[in-house]
Structures are given as C-alpha cells and as structure tokens.
Amino acid sequence: MSKRSNGTNRTDSPRANGPSKPAPANPATPKKTAPKPAASKPAAKKTAAKKAAAKKAAAEKPAVKKPAAKKAAAKKPAAKKAAAKKPVAKTAVAGGRPESRLGMVRRARRINRELAEVYPYAHPELDFRNPFELLVATVLSAQTTDLRVNQTTPALFARYPTPEDLAAAVPEEVEELIRPTGFFRAKTRSIMGLAAALRDEHDGEVPGRLEDLVKLPGVGRKTAFVVLGNAFGVPGITVDTHFMRLARRFGWTGSDDPVRIEAEIAEIFPKSDWTMLSHRVIFHGRRICHARKPACGACPITHLCPSYGEGETDPEKAAKLLKYEKGGFPGQRLNPPADYPGRPAPPAPGVAPGAAQRPSGAE
Numbered sequence: 001m002s003k004r005s006n007g008t009n010r011t012d013s014p015r016a017n018g019p020s021k022p023a024p025a026n027p028a029t030p031k032k033t034a035p036k037p038a039a040s041k042p043a044a045k046k047t048a049a050k051k052a053a054a055k056k057a058a059a060e061k062p063a064v065k066k067p068a069a070k071k072a073a074a075k076k077p078a079a080k081k082a083a084a085k086k087p088v089a090k091t092a093v094a095g096g097r098p099e100s101r102l103g104m105v106r107r108a109r110r111i112n113r114e115l116a117e118v119y120p121y122a123h124p125e126l127d128f129r130n131p132f133e134l135l136v137a138t139v140l141s142a143q144t145t146d147l148r149v150n151q152t153t154p155a156l157f158a159r160y161p162t163p164e165d166l167a168a169a170v171p172e173e174v175e176e177l178i179r180p181t182g183f184f185r186a187k188t189r190s191i192m193g194l195a196a197a198l199r200d201e202h203d204g205e206v207p208g209r210l211e212d213l214v215k216l217p218g219v220g221r222k223t224a225f226v227v228l229g230n231a232f233g234v235p236g237i238t239v240d241t242h243f244m245r246l247a248r249r250f251g252w253t254g255s256d257d258p259v260r261i262e263a264e265i266a267e268i269f270p271k272s273d274w275t276m277l278s279h280r281v282i283f284h285g286r287r288i289c290h291a292r293k294p295a296c297g298a299c300p301i302t303h304l305c306p307s308y309g310e311g312e313t314d315p316e317k318a319a320k321l322l323k324y325e326k327g328g329f330p331g332q333r334l335n336p337p338a339d340y341p342g343r344p345a346p347p348a349p350g351v352a353p354g355a356a357q358r359p360s361g362a363e
Contacts, residue, residue, distance in 0.1 A: 190218025
C-alpha cells in the first residue's frame with residue numbers, strides 16, 4: 001500500500017512532469033513571436049520610403065507647374081489689354097444717369113432730323129450719269145478722295161462708256177487713265193473684271209440686287225449700297241470711314257466692324273431713312289466732325305453729341321476748320337446737283353472746264 005502511495009506522489013515530481021514541459025511555454029510565447037516585428041521592419045522601411053518618395057514628388061509638383069502658372073500670369077496683362085481695347089459705345093448722361101436704349105434711339109433720330117436741316121442738299125459726292133458710271137466711280141474711290149475720282153472719270157468714261165468697251169480695253173491704257181486715284185493696277189483689274197462680269201452675266205447691265213452686286217470684282221457691301229441707294233432707290237446704309245467715326249462719336253454703336261455697325265444702325269432708324277442718313281452723316285464728317293480736329297465750336301448739334309469737347313470748342317478757331325461749302329471752299333463734284341449751295345470742284349489740272357461731263361438726270 002505504501003509503495004502505491006509513493007508512486008502516486010512521484011507523479012507530482014519534476015521527473016514525472018518531464019514530458020509536459022511545453023505547457024509553461026505560454027509565458028515564453030513573446031520570445032517566439034519576437035522575430036515577427038523584426039521581420040516586418042523591411043516592410044516598415046519600405047512604407048517609410050514610399051511616403052518619403054510621395055512627399056518628394058509632391059514637393060516637386062509645384063516646381064513643374066510654376067512655369068505654367070507664370071505663363072498664365074503673363075497672359076493676364078494681355079487679357080486686360082484686350083478688355084481695354086473692347087469697343088464701348090459712348091453714352092450721353094442726363095441728370096447724372098446713364099442714357100437708356102430708348103433715350104439713345106430718340107437722340108439718334110433727332111440728330112438725323114437736325115442734320116437734315118443743316119444739309120438739305122446732301123447727296124453722293126461722285127459724278128455719274130448711270131448705274132455703270134456710279135459703280136466704277138465708287139470702286140475707284142477706295143483710298144482716295146471723291147474729288148480725285150471726279151477729276152479722273154471724265155476721260156475714262158469718254159473712252160470706255162459701256163461695260164463692253166471697258167472689258168475689251170488694253171489694261172495698260174486703263175492704268176494710265178486712272179493712275180491719279182492710286183493703286184491703279186489693282187483698280188484696273190477690278191473695274192475691267194466687273195465690266196466683263198456685267199457683259200457676260202448680266203447682259204451689260206448693272207444688277208439691282210445686293211447679292212448680285214457683291215459677287216462682282218472689287219465690290220463690297222459699302223459699294224453695293226452706294227449703287228443701290230443712289231441708282232436704284234433701294235435703301236441702304238453706307239458705312240465708310242466717316243460714317244463709322246461719327247456713329248461711334250454719337251454713341252450709336254461701340255463697334256468698329258462695318259457689318260456690325262450697319263446692323264446696329266439699321267435697328268435704330270427706319271429703313272426709309274437709311275440712304276439719306278448715310279449722306280447726311282458723311283457730309284457732316286467731311287465738313288465739320290473731322291477725324292483729327294473736329295470743329296466742335298462750329299457744330300450745330302453739340303447739344304446732342306456725347307463727344308463734344310474732343311475737338312476745338314472755341315467758335316472762331318473752329319470756324320477755320322470747316323471745309324467745302326461750310327468753309328467757303330469748292331465742293332468735290334465737278335457737276336453738283338442744282339440745289340448745292342457751294343461752288344463746283346475744278347477739273348483735273350490741264351483739262352478745260354468745258355470738257356467735264358454733264359449729268360443726264362440719272363441720279
């Protein structure tokens with residue numbers, strides 16, 4: 001019995017517990033897992049390296065974009081410059097308030113009425129006897145004065161009175177005749193080309209439609225409206241340099257594009273006024289409201305003009321700036337209408353006055 005009890009006690013001895021030694025391994029578990037953090041060190045280093053690379057890339061990104069930002073910043077002044085050049089219509093101010101659209105339209109129509117009283121004799125300032133002569137004369141008037149054209153066309157039309165004659169002419173001979181008008185080679189090609197087109201496509205007649213006229217060599221909208229308004233009685237707005245300048249000074253438009261100006265003016269005035277409005281405004285621009293020195297002090301419509309003061313305001317000094325009949329000088333036409341109050345223009349040097357053509361009433 002004692003032996004068995006002793007055997008039982010041996011089971012509690014260290015020797016008996018030998019095989020179950022692994023049981024106390026729980027406290028030593030960190031020792032086995034300790035290498036794991038060591039194994040994750042390379043991954044941590046790799047992550048840290050990635051973060052550093054990302055920071056470096058982020059730091060480098062602005063440096064790459066800086067030139068583009070500078071370029072954009074450099075473009076800002078150009079944009080400001082373009083905005084500064086954007087045309088803006090002048091407006092009259094009454095009682096400290098900007099002029100309304102309705103107010104501008106009423107003022108514009110009043111200007112037209114008052115110009116009609118100042119220039120009741122307004123007319124096209126080119127000598128012509130028929131639509132063909134007016135068409136050719138208008139093409140020749142580019143980059144020169146109507147006076148120079150009027151002094152040149154009598155000899156031209158004496159030699160080539162019809163489209164057929166001009167189309168069959170020797171170019172060098174035509175060039176010599178129109179040389180005084182400037183750009184004579186280009187103008188010779190234009191007038192001979194339009195003469196040939198009239199002969200071949202319109203039976204030698206000038207068409208009375210805008211779409212047909214603008215297809216002719218050297219003929220644009222301005223030339224077409226001159227012909228339509230004065231040879232066919234079809235209303236049209238002639239936007240030449242004088243009309244464009246005064247339309248802006250009067251505050252009717254802020255544009256410097258002829259086609260847009262034409263459209264904007266057409267919305268202000270009734271169609272029946274278009275042709276005579278063009279004559280009156282151009283007359284005023286040639287006689288009083290000059291490009292460089294407008295004679296503000298001698299202008300009869302200063303009370304309606306938002307640009308008053310741009311020119312000479314002293315009445316005596318302004319009176320010396322007036323031209324043609326307003327200044328006591330000859331006009332531009334050798335054969336003006338009967339109601340023109342001024343003197344006719346002199347013929348070309350070396351040409352006898354009696355050699356000038358006489359109008360036949362076609363205008």
